Amino acid sequence: MAQQGTLDNSVTVSELLAELGQTLEAGFSSVVLSGELLSFKQPASGHNYFTMGDGKAAIDCVMWRSAVQKLSFEPEAGDEVVCRGSVSVYPKQGRMQFYARSMHPAGEGAARRALEKLRHKLQEEGLFDDDRKRELPFLPRTIGVVTSRSGAALHDILVTLRRRYAGARVVIRAATVQGPGAPADLCLAMSELAEFGACDVVILGRGGGASEDLAAFNDEKLVRAVAAFPAPVVSAVGHETDFSLCDFAADRRAATPTAAAELVVPVYSDLLADLDQRSLRLRSAMQRRVESEGYRLRAARAGLKDPALRVAEGRQRSDELGVALERALTGRVSQAREQLTGLASSLALVGPGQRMLPRCRSATESVTVALRSALTRRYQLAGNALATAESRLAALSPLAVLERGYCVATDSSGAALTVASQAVPGDNLDLRLHRGALRAQVLLTTEDE
Amino acid sequence: MPAKKKETTNNGGPSFEEAMAELEETVRKLDEGDVPLEESLAAFEKGVALVRLLHGRLDAVQEKIDELTRAADGSLSTKSFEGEDDG
Known part of the structure; x- marks a missing residue:
């Protein structure tokens, strides 16, 4: 090591910072960092600049615009947050910075505040209004199901559908329901089912879980996709105590996937019994009608005098x-x-x-x-x-006339003929004689001149 | 605000519920008895046809479970669902 600094073994500031940067990026490429937002700025550029701290230490942070656009909430100074990102060096000032790729509210309070803010916004837009809710089809021919391929929800839905009414076609779009990719995949699933187009109703669901596991179902884009879906949507997210924004936007909310399947189809045997009962009523109504006509006929005949x-x-x-x-x-x-x-x-x-x-x-x-x-x-x-x-x-008296050798000719409808033109050659006529009747065929018709 | 959508079906014809309601209306008409006998007969025949149609709908049921997938060329298609993964 030389006593005097020489250009031979020195590095430039840029070189040092570049090397430091590379070292940091290699060692801290994917850090999940939690802390409080000490300051938060969003200039016109769209990038976010903020400081995260924990009371004893602080670090400058940057979030580029592309990541900002994916934020599910609007961060404010004072929020507890969790960021995922990498550490590197900002060479112009020689500062170490945290480059956040995503940010979520941390802690129960912050998450709930963010959710509440979004819920309020969508409610103001009318997305949850009662008059938006559509009636579920009485008997769907095709039922869409968006849920995890694995898990109890799909099993419960399929078993319940089979138990009640196995007549509908079920179209499953398996989707990721938790984790960072879940909101995007769920949105894609909804848009694919909408494009598919055949569904009369869709069940969107997953089994119960910790409330952060339901986060995907609070995603603003997914909530909007549910509200805009062309057919009624039944949300079955979580269990009795869990609520998601999808529940508010859906046409019906079911407490469980099983309950959702029950909402969507009636019970086959009930349908059959209902139909049989109506069929029986139809027949007995007609029978009553025929009987009452017969009674009227007999009464009319009794009223005719000899x-x-x-x-x-x-x-x-x-x-x-x-x-x-x-x-x-x-x-x-x-x-x-x-x-x-x-x-x-x-x-x-x-x-x-x-x-x-x-x-x-x-x-x-x-x-x-x-x-x-x-x-x-x-x-x-x-x-x-x-x-x-x-x-x-x-x-x-027709009897007197017939006695004299006349007869009454009637056509196939029973109408008496009075004019030759009422019959054409080939017609069958019934001739009522004084005693008995004849079936005769017309050979020739002659009009009087 | 969009109006409530009426129940629709994908392949035309009356829905099960519509046919059921029509049958109910036909029975009611027959029960009232103030329509001419010819109309009663026509109503009865219509009712019988509805019962047959509805029974047909219920008898034709066959469970079918498909999975929706998007192919590499971007087209959507369905294939028979292989069953749930272990879960």
């Missing part, structure tokens, strides 16, 4: 009318006679010439005759009308 009875009724009525007519006529004749007698006697009292009396008598006699014959004629006319009505009534 034509013979109607003729008899008509005859009775005409007899009554005849008696009344005769009584009325007799009354009028005797009344007229009385008037005549009265007139004759008053004539006699007045004392007309004797030669007038025979003329008067003959006149009254001829009036009497005329009156009588007019009345007789009226009576005969009434009688004739009655007879005509009676015979028409009898003729209307």
Whole structure:
């Protein structure tokens, strides 16, 4: 070693710092550093500059913009944080610096504050609003499942689906649910299922665990992906006591993966029983309907009167009318006679010439005759009308007509034919005769001219 | 704020729930009895067809578990799920 400094064995400051830097980077390339943020600055460049300390020591730290953009919270001075990064030297000032690649809130309090801040922000945006919640499909044809390939959650979901209703197609997108890569992989899983498109509903879940293990489900991007998913999402993150922001954003929250599967499908045997019960009600309703129509038909038939009875009724009525007519006529004749007698006697009292009396008598006699014959004629006319009505009534009875050799022709729908054009050659007709019926085929139709 | 989405199915036709509701409505119509007999018959036939359709849906069920994967060329595809890893 020379007493005097010579250029031969010296190094420049730059060389020293470069070598120090390399040594530090080799030995401290991946450090997980915990401490309190003593100061925190975020200039316009987007890079973060801060100091971490623990009360006895402090170190300057840098976080480049690319890492800042991945931060899940907004750090402030005073926060307890955990950073992952490397140690190196900042040559311009010869300072040792910690280069943070990621930062998370440390300690229960800080983590909860950060989560609360994010929850508040998303709530303000309306992401958790009740009127965003969609109804789950009653019977999904395809169910998406995003969860860990290993673990009880997937097992519980598949077993529960199979136990209740094994009819749906299940599409699993296995994902990493904890650790640093989890949020990104879960987001990717959701976007792939959205792109796949066939799912009627999606279960997003994992088994229970320590609350920091649920951190991925509090990731802002994932929470937004859940809210924006095209089909309803059921979150099944953690157990009864654990909550995640995905739970708030999902359309339904289930306490466990098993409960999620129960929300998503009904029980097969219940469906079958419900369907059978409705089928039974359909049939009995139709049966009741047919029975009530049959009852109405029988009632209507009972209401139809026998034509013979109607003729008899008509005859009775005409007899009554005849008696009344005769009584009325007799009354009028005797009344007229009385008037005549009265007139004759008053004539006699007045004392007309004797030669007038025979003329008067003959006149009254001829009036009497005329009156009588007019009345007789009226009576005969009434009688004739009655007879005509009676015979028409009898003729209307289908039985009477058939007896005379007529028949009723009906087509296949049972309608009676009245015009030749109602049938065409080849039609089958039913002919109702006085006794029995014939099935006949039309050979020719002729219209009357 | 988006409106609540109606239940939809992926391959058209009425959903199970819609068909079930239609069946219920048909039964109710028949029960009321103030529709003409011809309409009753038509309603009954429709009801029977719905029951058949719904039974068909339930009978056709067959569990199918797939896994969604993205191939190297970027396309999404499903393959039969091999079963859960030990866990």
